[in-house]
Amino acid sequence: MTIAALDLREIESFLYREARLADENRYDEWLALWTTDATYWVPANDDDYDPRQHVSIIYDGWDRLQDRIDRLKSGAAWSQEPRSRMRRLISNIEIEPQRAGEDIAVRSNFVLGELRRGLQTAYFAHQLHRLRLCDDGLRMSFKKVLLLNNDEPLHNLSFLV
Amino acid sequence: MSQPVDVRRLLRLEEGLVHSDVYTSPEIFELEMDKLFHEGWVYIGHDSEIPSPGDYVLRPIGRQSVIMNRDSDGKLHLFMNRCRHRANSVCQYDRGNAAEFQCSYHGWTYRNSGELIALPYKDGAYSKDFDMKALPLVAVRMETYRGFIWGNLGSGRENLREHLGPAGLKSIDLFCDASPEGEVILRQGCNKTRIFANWKFQGGDGYHTPVTHQANFAVMRARRNGERRNSLVRGRMEDGWISRDLGNGHYCLDSRRVLGHGVRLPDAPWARTYRATMVKSYGEERADYIIKTGGNPHAILMPNLQLLSPDVRVIRPHAVDEFDVFFYCAFLKGVPDELNEMRLRDTEDRMGPAGSINPDDVDMFERNQFGMQQVVDPWKFMARGIDREAIDDDADTPEPYRMPGTHIGHYSDEVTQRAQLRWWADRISSHDSAK
Numbered sequence: 001m002t003i004a005a006l007d008l009r010e011i012e013s014f015l016y017r018e019a020r021l022a023d024e025n026r027y028d029e030w031l032a033l034w035t036t037d038a039t040y041w042v043p044a045n046d047d048d049y050d051p052r053q054h055v056s057i058i059y060d061g062w063d064r065l066q067d068r069i070d071r072l073k074s075g076a077a078w079s080q081e082p083r084s085r086m087r088r089l090i091s092n093i094e095i096e097p098q099r100a101g102e103d104i105a106v107r108s109n110f111v112l113g114e115l116r117r118g119l120q121t122a123y124f125a126h127q128l129h130r131l132r133l134c135d136d137g138l139r140m141s142f143k144k145v146l147l148l149n150n151d152e153p154l155h156n157l158s159f160l161v
Numbered sequence: 162m163s164q165p166v167d168v169r170r171l172l173r174l175e176e177g178l179v180h181s182d183v184y185t186s187p188e189i190f191e192l193e194m195d196k197l198f199h200e201g202w203v204y205i206g207h208d209s210e211i212p213s214p215g216d217y218v219l220r221p222i223g224r225q226s227v228i229m230n231r232d233s234d235g236k237l238h239l240f241m242n243r244c245r246h247r248a249n250s251v252c253q254y255d256r257g258n259a260a261e262f263q264c265s266y267h268g269w270t271y272r273n274s275g276e277l278i279a280l281p282y283k284d285g286a287y288s289k290d291f292d293m294k295a296l297p298l299v300a301v302r303m304e305t306y307r308g309f310i311w312g313n314l315g316s317g318r319e320n321l322r323e324h325l326g327p328a329g330l331k332s333i334d335l336f337c338d339a340s341p342e343g344e345v346i347l348r349q350g351c352n353k354t355r356i357f358a359n360w361k362f363q364g365g366d367g368y369h370t371p372v373t374h375q376a377n378f379a380v381m382r383a384r385r386n387g388e389r390r391n392s393l394v395r396g397r398m399e400d401g402w403i404s405r406d407l408g409n410g411h412y413c414l415d416s417r418r419v420l421g422h423g424v425r426l427p428d429a430p431w432a433r434t435y436r437a438t439m440v441k442s443y444g445e446e447r448a449d450y451i452i453k454t455g456g457n458p459h460a461i462l463m464p465n466l467q468l469l470s471p472d473v474r475v476i477r478p479h480a481v482d483e484f485d486v487f488f489y490c491a492f493l494k495g496v497p498d499e500l501n502e503m504r505l506r507d508t509e510d511r512m513g514p515a516g517s518i519n520p521d522d523v524d525m526f527e528r529n530q531f532g533m534q535q536v537v538d539p540w541k542f543m544a545r546g547i548d549r550e551a552i553d554d555d556a557d558t559p560e561p562y563r564m565p566g567t568h569i570g571h572y573s574d575e576v577t578q579r580a581q582l583r584w585w586a587d588r589i590s591s592h593d594s595a596k
Contacts, residue, residue: 042515045350052502054350055490058515059506067380067510071517076376079520151255153355153485154514156523161515 177544190481198223200315332458339456352513358526360478367572402572410463410584471504546574
């Protein structure tokens with residue numbers, strides 16, 4: 001499947017759905033959006049580097065991603081009890097030129113408002129998704145979130161960012 | 162300068178009682194800045210962070226800003242980040258490389274070894290005895306141990322080795338000796354967590370683990386059953402952990418007797434290579450001891466350094482109810498890349514604002530801070546294990562890591578908190594700068 005055959009609207013609606021499931025803490029439905037060769041990456045200190053040489057805020061493969069969801073669902077992940085209320089806006093969507101056989105690379109920006117225990121926090125970020133057309137529709141194999149403040153002390157990023 | 166406080170009003174440690182003001186009073190926080198951070202030894206950074214001539218990092222000592230750098234000849238320095246002219250900061254970036262530090266207000270320029278080398282329109286502006294040599298960047302007293310660098314803004318007589326004490330020094334030794342070359346590298350960046358609670362919440366609390374971190378147990382069980390591949394199977398605390406007072410306010414949750422704590426090595430060629438290089442460096446018995454313990458002293462060294470393998474944690478207090486913890490992953494020099502990458506993933510997995518451990522601790526500290534605002538009964542009860550504290554000769558531990566004469570308790574006992582508070586009371590009520 002090439003980009004020409006995929007409507008931009010389909011890609012947009014994937015990003016919006018992903019954002020809505022994360023916003024609403026719908027953990028299993030969010031996890032189901034991934035392929036099992038997943039890489040979920042939130043860099044620390046800088047936007048890009050070799051993740052084998054530098055610590056990240058999140059660098060999850062499929063196993064760790066399942067751990068993350070299990071933890072959040074346990075009812076005892078106190079940093080999400082009570083849970084964060086969130087809404088994010090996605091814009092500046094750009095689709096990278098696609099090469100045959102490769103996942104579709106999509107860039108976008110988001111603003112995320114997060115409220116927990118009376119503290120409302122705004123996050124700004126650029127994100128990079130790689131999407132793959134599977135039998136049941138689009139899934140993501142890669143998501144990298146470049147937080148504007150990734151070199152600043154962060155209070156609680158234990159929700160799905 | 163704040164006045165000494167009457168700690169007898171705040172601590173009744175023989176009954177295990179601690180007044181909430183210790184953690185909530187802004188006046189006490191000011192005293193802590195004066196007496197614990199602007200006097201005495203404060204951890205700054207590690208020499209591996211500035212490997213090349215000209216490298217620098219900007220770091221705090223309490224509320225002061227210091228430049229830790231290597232000059233063009235490779236010599237280490239600590240300088241106040243303050244121009245000798247009108248006190249502007251001369252360094253604006255957290256890290257970088259500079260041959261000179263120039264104040265961008267009036268252009269006074271300092272070599273990276275501190276000397277003032279240029280100031281604009283100098284001729285005729287100052288008296289005849291004006292001497293640029295008398296105005297270098299102000300150097301901060303500095304001492305190092307195994308690459309770790311401390312600064313001291315006070316004039317006390319205590320040197321760094323006295324401050325760390327024998328058990329503190331041995332903790333650092335164990336941490337570094339996990340490298341066959343005896344060196345750690347702290348150049349892999351760090352996770353930074355902000356906590357809206359008092360900085361004296363530094364962990365080392367064995368009692369909280371099964372409750373605060375219960376969300377992780379299901380995850381760990383799945384891993385143990387081999388349902389998911391992951392190295393992070395850790396020993397249970399019942400298996401021989403101890404709480405230990407290391408002296409001078411330092412303490413640890415001692416996991417050294419627990420087989421395979423720390424990063425458990427898989428049955429892989431690289432793990433055998435690692436063991437072989439360790440045996441070559443230390444001999445078989447000592448190498449296996451270090452590997453068994455994961456090189457993890459699990460030590461909390463006052464006032465602001467923690468060594469919890471594989472990470473080095475640094476405390477940065479901001480206010481009575483706000484501080485940061487920076488989690489640096491320590492790489493081991495001279496080991497297979499696989500081991501260091503495993504350490505990196507291990508740090509990420511647990512620590513930082515999206516980890517599986519740290520965010521739950523943060524919530525506990527903040528709930529604790531909130532609870533202490535309730536003033537009906539201001540006393541906290543920290544008497545756990547007060548009657549079973551014992552002096553230990555640490556006989557099971559081989560040299561050079563034995564810590565004889567230290568106080569220990571059951572892993573869940575509040576030995577560690579009382580150790581911190583005894584030191585705190587002594588320092589906070591001191592009248593001179595002898596410490």
